[in-house]
Amino acid sequence: MNFSKKEISILIELVFSILFIVFFIPYFYEHRLISYDFNFITTKIVQIAIFSTIYFSIAHSVLEFFYKNKMINDERDDLISSKSYRLAYILLDLGIVVVLGHLLSDSPLQTNGTIIFLIITLLLAVSLIKSLFQLYLYKTS
Amino acid sequence: MELKNSIKKYRQLKGFTQEELAIKSGVSRQTIISIERYRYKPSLELGLKISLALETDINKLFFLDFIKDETNKSLKIKETEKEPIKFQDFEDKDWKKLWVNLKKNN
Numbered sequence: 001m002n003f004s005k006k007e008i009s010i011l012i013e014l015v016f017s018i019l020f021i022v023f024f025i026p027y028f029y030e031h032r033l034i035s036y037d038f039n040f041i042t043t044k045i046v047q048i049a050i051f052s053t054i055y056f057s058i059a060h061s062v063l064e065f066f067y068k069n070k071m072i073n074d075e076r077d078d079l080i081s082s083k084s085y086r087l088a089y090i091l092l093d094l095g096i097v098v099v100l101g102h103l104l105s106d107s108p109l110q111t112n113g114t115i116i117f118l119i120i121t122l123l124l125a126v127s128l129i130k131s132l133f134q135l136y137l138y139k140t141s
Numbered sequence: 142m143e144l145k146n147s148i149k150k151y152r153q154l155k156g157f158t159q160e161e162l163a164i165k166s167g168v169s170r171q172t173i174i175s176i177e178r179y180r181y182k183p184s185l186e187l188g189l190k191i192s193l194a195l196e197t198d199i200n201k202l203f204f205l206d207f208i209k210d211e212t213n214k215s216l217k218i219k220e221t222e223k224e225p226i227k228f229q230d231f232e233d234k235d236w237k238k239l240w241v242n243l244k245k246n247n
Contacts, residue, residue, distance in 0.1 A: 004171050074168040076181055138171070141180050 005067040006077065007138050012059045014131040017124055019055065024048065025121065032117040041116070080137045088130035095122040142207040149177045151195045151202060165194035 003011065024044075036044075099118050103110065152162050159177075163170045167190060175181035176191075183191070192199040226235060 004169070006169070006171075072163075072167075072169045074172050075184055075187060076168070076172045076175060141175055 004138070005063065005069065005071050007135060008063055008067065009060075009071070010131050010134050010138070012056070012063065014128065014135070015059075016052070016055055017128045017131065020048075020051075021124060023051070025117075025124070028113070028117045028120055032113045033111055034113045035111045036113055036116065076141070080134055080141070083137060084130050084134040087133055088126050091126045091129060092122070095126065098122075142205050143179075144182050144203065145179060145206045146176065146203045148173070148191060148195070148202055151197050152177075155195055157195075162191070162194055166190045 099115070099122060102118065103115065148162075152159070157165070159173045160170050163173045166173070166187065168187065172181065172183075172187075176183050188199055188203055192202050195202065231239075
């Protein structure tokens, strides 16, 4: 299967989502019943930011090494991008409704650990679906 | 009715590769591939850029494929709009036909 530079960059985003699920989600899931303090949350955010920066720097450097031609963004890319972001927006809206429903319910799982876990899972799921949809559109249109 | 194009034909006539046409039109090669395979309908602006790059009239490059539909439509119209011939316009063969039909029915 032949992939263009644009499709490879979407795959890079996909792989990032998967790696994030593998490295960070188990920790957030295990600690969803506790309430995090501000310092802990800051530490986690810094860890995630460092991980993202290192990953994307390496991935895009490798991409630029193997694909030397410039990535042109034309109207077809804009159309595919708008379609996938529209889908992501709809999914995010639905997800927020679910999260809000959980918060407003009388569930005992209303610690900020649960809220953070739900929000991160929602964002990851939306990102994954958006990338997959974009890849599908690139391959079929 | 479907939008079709003959970009591949004119591109090959000019001796361009898909990459060359893409560069001349300011789009990616994948976009040209998608357009040639009828998977993507370009905007008017892109259509004009492609016609400029191929130095061909845009009406020769892009067309609506409704000829098949129109042929079928006109045939259907001919069948339904066939009016019966009046007696005063009857020819000899029509009288003979009428006579044969009357004999059959009797």
